[in-house]
Amino acid sequence: MTDSHTSSGRQASQQRYEALSPINQPQVHIRFAGDFEGNAVTWDARLHTLRHEYEQSLLQQTPAPETLRQYIHIHAAQGKLLPITVALNVPLFDEPTILKTLIMIHNYKRLRFGRHEFGQPVSFSG
Structure with missing residues (x-):
C-alpha cells in the first residue's frame, strides 16, 4: 500500500510522507524527506509502539526485557535511503501520531547514527 499524506496548517515539507x-497499526513503514548532518536524505522509517516491541520479544522466545524505553535508531545508509527505527509509547500509529513523529525527527538537532533512548522506562510485564 502506498499513500501520500500531507496535513494543512503546518509546513508541508515537514508533513509529507x-x-x-x-x-493505524502498532507498526508502520513510511518514507519522507528530511535532513541529516546537513545533507538532504530520504528517511526510510519503521515506527513501532513499545508494546509491539515487547510482544515481538515474547514471540521470538527471547527473555522479554523488564522495561523498555522510547528510542530513535538511525542505521547505516542504504543507497539514497537512510533507515530509521522509532519506538514510542503510543497505542498505535494513526495519522496525528505519525505527523507528530515526523515533527519530532525534523526538529531533533542532535540526531546521530546509532540508538538513542529517551523518556521514562515502561513496563508491560505485570
Missing part, C-alpha cells in the same frame, strides 16, 4: 504499509 509516503505510507508503505497500512497506518
Whole structure:
C-alpha cells in the first residue's frame, strides 16, 4: 500500500510522507524527506509502539526485557535511503501520531547514527 499524506496548517515539507504499509497499526513503514548532518536524505522509517516491541520479544522466545524505553535508531545508509527505527509509547500509529513523529525527527538537532533512548522506562510485564 502506498499513500501520500500531507496535513494543512503546518509546513508541508515537514508533513509529507509516503505510507508503505497500512497506518493505524502498532507498526508502520513510511518514507519522507528530511535532513541529516546537513545533507538532504530520504528517511526510510519503521515506527513501532513499545508494546509491539515487547510482544515481538515474547514471540521470538527471547527473555522479554523488564522495561523498555522510547528510542530513535538511525542505521547505516542504504543507497539514497537512510533507515530509521522509532519506538514510542503510543497505542498505535494513526495519522496525528505519525505527523507528530515526523515533527519530532525534523526538529531533533542532535540526531546521530546509532540508538538513542529517551523518556521514562515502561513496563508491560505485570
